[in-house]
Amino acid sequence: MKLGKKPAATKDAAGKAEGVELTAGYSRFLTLLRFGLAALGGVLVFLSFPPVAWWFTAPFGIALFLVSLTPWDMGPKPKPDSKFERHTAHIPGSWMAIGLGIVFGMAFFGLLLPWVGMYVGWYAAVGLSLVESLYTALFALGASLMLRVLHRSTMTTLTYLSTALFLPAWWLATEFLRSSWPWNGFPWGRLAFGQANGPLVFLTPITTTPGLSYIVALIGAMLAIFVVAWQWRHVTAPSSYRAPITLAGYVVVLLSVTVGLAFTPMASGTRHPDDQVPLNVAAVQGNVPRTGLDFNSQRFQVLQNHVDETLRLADDVASGRAEQPDIVLWPENAADVNPVYNEQARELVDEATDAINVPIIVGSVIPTGSEEEPSATNSMLVWEPGKGETARHDKYFVQPFGEWLPWRGFWESIFPIAERAGYFEPGPPDWTLRVGDTKIGVATCFEIAFTRAATDAVKDGARILTVPTNNATFGESPMTYQQLAMSRVQAVEHHIPVVVASTNGVSAVINERGRIESETELSTADVLTASFGDVPTGTLATRLGAKVEYVLAFFGLLGALGAMLVLNRLPTLERRRRHSTV
Template identity: 35%
Template sequence: MNPVRRLLVSLIAGGLLCLAFPTFDVWVAAPLSLTLLAWAVTGLGAGRGLLAGVLFGLAFFVPTLSWSGIYVGALPWLALATLESLFIGIAGALYGWLSRAGRVRPLAFALVWVVTEGFRARAPYGGFPWLKLAFSQADSPVGRLVALGGAPFVGFVLALLGGLLALAVQRLLASRRAGSLGAGMPWGPVALPVAAALVLGVAGLAVPLPTDGQAAQFLGVQGNVPKAGLDFNAQRRAVLDNHVAATWQAQTDIEAGLAPTPDLVVWPENASDIDPVRNADARDEIAATVTRLGRPLVVGGLLEEPPGMVSNVSLLYEPGQGITDRYVKRHPVPFAEYIPNRSFFRMFSAEVDRVSRDFVAGPSVGVFDVTGTAGQQIRAGVAICFEVAYDDIMRDAVQAGANVLLVQTNNATFGYTAESPQQLAISRVRAMEFGRSVVHVSTVGQSALITPDGTAHQVTALFTQALVRGALPLRDATTVATRLGEAPEWAAAAALALLLVLQARGGTHRSGPAPRADDSEDSTEDKEAHDRDAA
């Protein structure tokens, strides 16, 4: 197949990957997409591989990240999609060079994918891991492998699976062109990678995802906002009042015996954008709510501190004590909560000054200790909004002793888009990865209670006032993924570095030009035909 057709296949493969993520949720599209990408890039070399990877990335990221421009326009959306596509371009260049001999190399493809995905999750400005492959696999057998090696391991397995299928396709086409397709065809070379891919595809079914543990009652309050969009917080008092009113109605049901008493009540991010430390009205409303509940309440809010900046916080209120603990968001979102290199980016768009004050980054892990009504010790690890996508932030909370996770988020600025379902899918994967229940509460939806097997319960609709409440298990056992931490990624990086060194050293001993991309399959066919004749 000539290079132009290969580039077209890469474009199609990127579009196919969109179907793996919410709201399509066709998880099998992920390995099939990577099958096409591995097959298309094999033999292209670094330059054409780079172009193929970028085309794949654009076809994937532009539609899947369309929510990022819903209210701020096309420039930020397309800039983000293009930046993310460049990382796929790096993957295409590396694998195109490693496979320039024209043979599909499944292990090399998988290593390249997981390393470049890890790079994308860390750079620039702390990275953007939102659309990691693993986050499309909450309902698949492969997704269960997250408990063994985290999101990077799931990405590695999916890429390896895709590479194996691409190898099978290449061998099948080579045999067909050599004229050996038929009753006398040696099916072993094709069947072996297919069988290996099938084993990988179902291996996750053997991974246990226990859901036992002492239960605690949780109440998540989705108060809703006056309107969607960037100006939702122009009516900050209405947002606070909505959450107060919904909580009081929930307490009325509790007092009437229609619902159980919660051990912990959770409000979402931005439930109180009026600083409750410095504003008496907000402080009094929250205090009255906590008094009536008689139970601890976690409030997502904004604090006018430090001077000249803002803190996105989670505050723990306890009856009769007020604020007893706080967590400051550790990873503010660049270009949304703070503007890096503001003067430089102002040259491209004055919209950067919509963020008039930068948000400060918090210094420490957030774990709130609460005693339940039956004496249970609830140690709630806190993540605010996009932090759920960062492996280290979520893992740090579990390693600090969290036996349940709270994800507080506000999706009002993304309207009726796939952003909220995508985020909920990430929380589901985190539940499986760390063996923890997750209380996922949004200002506007989707909210849900998630058990440690990744099952989402009571999923709410967007832009409605709603409650999620019920019992969730508290678990202290740590998964293999928690104990390994970043080790699988570093192992993959070391293995890839070794492959690159061996490839470079091997290349210095070869003579003659490298095979052209459109000749690579013919070269493979000739070799296999020669091997059969020799046998």
Template identity: 30%
Template structure:
């Protein structure tokens, strides 16, 4: 009789449901086949199949968050779908589910690569989707440990950073941050940069996953967790970053258009140059007539001359004629011969009245298998299909100093450079007062790539606290304010000159000061977390304390019975 109250207390304690906190690992469900041959061979057949379909849907939903669809609110639910899909799965199954998510996402968000060729689209997207294998393994590990919503978000950003840097400079398109223009996350860009904003978006999704797992059991904690996340996201709205203006500059962005179909610059490159010369001369005429304000600087797009203007006398004379007509420097986008005959430089050249070429910026991130062939002449393919159209390899630039033009320091980016964190940040750290983006997206003119890249330019304006001038060869050109507002733009496949007076600033935002280091630190942190998880698992196995998923709950249920 004396032991009866104690036994009742034990039964009540054993029968209680555990209270799950945000910092605790979610309990994994029991499975009656654990340890049996049926479980090892067949596994969670139906649940895994459903998870696979759910993961594919989540990947497609995440792709719809990006332009041209632009449903940014889908990002947190899509992240939550992947976290919940791999939760409680063994590692040997988690990576499969995550890979399917990645395949659906990458092939959908970068479907514009089909403009290059279906083979190029399949090859590139297959490589990008492969990064979701380690992501799935990392998420499956992270959800088993304390503070799992934070760790799963960090895993997402670490893999995203890795994917954007490797191999061959990586492919950063599809970063969560690149869909955040006009969202609640955008004001955080000057403070934490693209990597930090991706982390906030991922954390929103992983917190949503936590609410699905534990929200009904702890409504008060759920409300508190949501409130804390809201404070973190809303903070930049309250304490908005503002930059001081050091002066003003009137800038003209020339969109000359591409003759014919508009997609093949190389075939009509002299016509392209002639279009930009004519548009600039028309601007000079309008300025003399008092119809348009006089610019201090004119920006031409990438590939406004597809041959070396220093060696081709016809192109040299045409460019100089345009510069002398408008009477101010033109930032010309040109393909310049490298010292080696098998190489070429993609440059932005400050062309001055009466003086010719001055400062040059060389594209930092040429596109592999688009602008150069990695390991040409080795076992890797270099003479297959459309690769024959790349006779010379584009050499990567190393310049960190901003260009000097019209008494202003200009941070330049050429095409895909705008999607990387290093080039613009390095130039802003060294005094860049204005950002220019020279781009030739003619091949992608009828695809979503145009809209995706322009959105990235808007985000760079917010992140750097600078005006951004985008000159595209046939769309979309635009002039963007530091808050991301598009002040002026030119529609695709039109010939137009945009002229606006923009502000200059030499103030460096915290995001620009940090540059690429935020992402690198997160990668190191996640690597340390992975090592600690593996070490902990080995210790448990060595001491015989490792339990299969759900075993603790099975034992508790048995004790109650």
């Protein structure tokens, strides 16, 4: 590093330098180092998700990301008798912060979501990852403003504490935006969903799933502040050295209180089922002829596979090898040939229900439009022996660019494969089905990523939560394991058992503590059975619902806007301060 003689501030394409000048070459090196840290941070956050599922890497990933956004002081330590002042600093400007956010997001989502383009092309995965990276870029912009305010502050315990609390709240604000807008958002990749294997997941009955994302980001912010305090040691007043340690004490107390609450009755379920009779459930995985976009070109074969497995289960029940279920769950799209309108499909489903002699929850597609204006609902039907359809749940969160296509004419003119996107319409926001006297929660496939689905189902009295899903369009990719992790987090949050039924795997039975009791292999035909007794459902998180996310997101927005206003006013305040001391 070459130090100039004049303390004039300079600015170059790599960022800003305050005080003593940095050479252009060294400044470029620091810029590259920042982008490397941001990319590594994205990789570490990805590693907390399946298929790797190293839950502990997420806070370190957030910490590295924040360090990459922080002003770096590079100057020498001032003499003890000299007046305290800033020395050389490498400060990322707004555009660099946005670039760092995009690099972090592409590293994270690019590794998390490659299965999106498995059968439609790489551009689908890259495009989705880039869109999701815009949200991490927004976070980076706000976070860099907060860190610049901290850098120019007196660095007391209060300033460190406020920064440590505002940063994760701003992360949650951008995560909330990403999970709700546009077209209901894309919540895949919430920080909380990477904690299914870790101890922090047991805080969700108190914090809610978004609150767990906040805690993971809070730990990362704490780690980053320790690094920042060490890096700024040459230019901070000696009295500020103890501030991060004091801050750590406050955060430990906060987490300790949260952990303590997690062991109270509020976290272990408060609503008992109306009847104390055990509920026996069977989940059927019939498998598909082949995976990929053409899996349903042999839709009768898919239906026949699920009928065959149900008949096999009925034989096992008759011979005493299996217990009689009260409900049988088929996956999403198990009967894409609609049994309501197609006589052959009806006969097959009737054959299965008559053999097992209990209601089957059947995944089907219900046409609602015409040939000129096609539309349909992605539905789960309660099909009872001798009665047929008696109840129905229409999927509310339909997947954009898959189940329906925004701006269809535009995309079809660019990508011919876009013509294969569905014409599904959302149903009402209702996530329970009544089967006899029992309410069953239903979050179809993509819906399990939306915390509202599970929360509303439990509030409405669901005894168990079911996740019927069709993963055949994503082959044997990590997608199914990421979806399973989300199901486990929701099970813990609401203290409710979850049954996942997939066309080709992985199907699973998850208990109310998030542990997988049984699961199937990929690309096999199998049946899982489970018996659920008197499991009290509903926790403090269930009652709080989205309120925690709204409050924290608003808190984060205040932090970002406040930092922007403070930075805009700092030059004026400094000029006034200098004038008053003359």
